[in-house]
Amino acid sequence: MLRTGVAVLFATALGATAFHASAAAPSASAVIAAASKAMGADNLNSIKIYGVAANYNVGQNNNANGEWPRTNLNDYYRWIDFNAGASRATAQTFAPPVTGPTAVAGRFNQAISPTQNGWAQQSEIWTTPWGFLKGAAKNNATVATEKVGARTMKVVTWNTPQKAPSGKAYKVVGYIGPSNMVERVDTWIENPVLGDMLVRSNYSEYREVDGVKFPAKIVRVSAGQTSFDAQLLGADANPTDLAANITNPPPAGGGAGGPPGGGGGGAAAAPPPSTQLAPDVYKINGAYNAVAVGFKDYVVLFEAGPQNEARALAVIAETKRLFPGKTIKYGVITHHHFDHTGGIVAPVSEGITIVTPAVNKAFLMRALTTPRTLAPDAMSKSGKKPIIEGFTGDKRVFSDANHSLEVHVVKGLPHADGIVIGWLPKEKVLIYADMFNLPTAADPVPNPPVVGTQIFLANLERLGIEPERIVSIHALNPDRLTSMADIRASLGIKK
Numbered sequence: 001m002l003r004t005g006v007a008v009l010f011a012t013a014l015g016a017t018a019f020h021a022s023a024a025a026p027s028a029s030a031v032i033a034a035a036s037k038a039m040g041a042d043n044l045n046s047i048k049i050y051g052v053a054a055n056y057n058v059g060q061n062n063n064a065n066g067e068w069p070r071t072n073l074n075d076y077y078r079w080i081d082f083n084a085g086a087s088r089a090t091a092q093t094f095a096p097p098v099t100g101p102t103a104v105a106g107r108f109n110q111a112i113s114p115t116q117n118g119w120a121q122q123s124e125i126w127t128t129p130w131g132f133l134k135g136a137a138k139n140n141a142t143v144a145t146e147k148v149g150a151r152t153m154k155v156v157t158w159n160t161p162q163k164a165p166s167g168k169a170y171k172v173v174g175y176i177g178p179s180n181m182v183e184r185v186d187t188w189i190e191n192p193v194l195g196d197m198l199v200r201s202n203y204s205e206y207r208e209v210d211g212v213k214f215p216a217k218i219v220r221v222s223a224g225q226t227s228f229d230a231q232l233l234g235a236d237a238n239p240t241d242l243a244a245n246i247t248n249p250p251p252a253g254g255g256a257g258g259p260p261g262g263g264g265g266g267a268a269a270a271p272p273p274s275t276q277l278a279p280d281v282y283k284i285n286g287a288y289n290a291v292a293v294g295f296k297d298y299v300v301l302f303e304a305g306p307q308n309e310a311r312a313l314a315v316i317a318e319t320k321r322l323f324p325g326k327t328i329k330y331g332v333i334t335h336h337h338f339d340h341t342g343g344i345v346a347p348v349s350e351g352i353t354i355v356t357p358a359v360n361k362a363f364l365m366r367a368l369t370t371p372r373t374l375a376p377d378a379m380s381k382s383g384k385k386p387i388i389e390g391f392t393g394d395k396r397v398f399s400d401a402n403h404s405l406e407v408h409v410v411k412g413l414p415h416a417d418g419i420v421i422g423w424l425p426k427e428k429v430l431i432y433a434d435m436f437n438l439p440t441a442a443d444p445v446p447n448p449p450v451v452g453t454q455i456f457l458a459n460l461e462r463l464g465i466e467p468e469r470i471v472s473i474h475a476l477n478p479d480r481l482t483s484m485a486d487i488r489a490s491l492g493i494k495k
């Protein structure tokens with residue numbers, strides 16, 4: 001289900017499901033009232049649920065076609081206040097950091113306050129079985145019936161008071177089974193990469209405590225892959241500890257600490273929009289850097305769609321300023337993770353060919369051809385279709401008489417299949433993302449060593465690359481170019 005589900009999701013456009021209303025169908029209010037009564041939700045103002053759960057990080061999978069990565073949530077508790085529109089979940093986490101093997105315990109705290117009125121947040125409350133019915137009762141729901149497999153479900157649909165950036169309300173569609181339990185709730189939320197993203201919450205194995213029904217099993221599926229699941233052990237209607245638990249505790253330590261390391265003397269001046277590294281080679285500065293390389297007939301942008309649409313449009317604008325009259329023909333992405341592709345609609349809207357290893361092509365094509373009715377973006381407004389060059393083999397080289405930009409697929413890095421580095425052999429400039437963080441001054445040679453740094457070095461040795469200047473896509477603090485001496489020193493290698 002997990003892997004094949006992607007195609008299913010992408011095919012399900014907003015509102016594409018055909019409902020078959022029957023002349024004899026009961027009214028929506030009667031259906032909602034019957035479900036509310038059966039579920040014991042009539043007098044439910046708040047609820048506490050608990051058990052074990054897992055969160056999955058949408059957009060950060062190791063392979064563009066794989067499952068969202070999972071974080072186990074042990075000792076999971078959640079309080080929901082339907083009157084206020086607030087929710088808080090807590091749990092214990094215990095997982096190894098991405099940089100090394102020793103697991104560390106952590107606290108999970110997810111609070112949604114009534115002032116966080118965006119649908120991405122509030123949907124967490126109003127797509128629960130009880131929240132769905134309360135939202136339906138207040139928002140002019142309609143009802144139809146639909147055959148799902150062999151069963152006839154009552155399908156209740158309502159629109160949210162929240163409006164999407166397009167001005168449209170969000171749609172919420174709940175499936176109520178023959179025993180009047182809410183078995184599934186669908187909604188669509190805007191996503192910068194995935195467009196109108198279907199979020200489907202499945203509720204099953206209902207149990208009862210003090211007259212209130214709760215699903216022992218919850219599986220939420222976002223963009224065709226599980227994004228949250230839970231096995232609930234119990235529930236508590238109108239819990240007496242609601243007020244004490246509905247907000248996050250203040251941060252430990254009793255006050256705002258000092259600024260992060262390297263501070264002092266007020267905010268640093270904003271960096272220039274770009275820095276020239278060599279003739280026709282510019283670093284476009286930002287929290288996520290990009291590199292523009294001017295060839296005779298065109299420009300290549302390395303990391304063409306970082307962060308979000310606004311940032312990617314700014315990168316493109318600066319590149320156009322640096323190379324007036326020249327077309328940005330190609331936009332390389334380092335990897336598919338959403339923090340590196342959250343602005344990918346910008347280069348697509350410019351007709352720029354996205355260059356990435358073949359492993360990412362099918363995913364990007366599906367993602368970038370989903371409807372974008374909730375949040376129209378540069379791509380949907382431009383009417384441009386994505387052009388994705390999924391290159392096969394280990395490298396893609398752009399070159400002319402003056403310059404060469406080699407794009408190499410990194411081997412052996414678990415972070416993301418098809419992650420690439422950029423290499424300018426003439427300028428001896430190397431560009432990388434997400435392989436490692438350089439250690440802090442307090443711990444200059446981490447033990448155990450950072451695996452990503454070792455893999456970085458192994459790849460450069462395999463390729464026979466010896467850079468003089470190294471650009472990190474993620475701006476360093478302070479942002480700067482580094483050297484092989486810095487990299488080797490962080491592994492304790494003296495050279």
Ligand SMILES: [Zn+2]
Nearest residue numbers: 335337416434
């Ligand atoms: Zn990444």
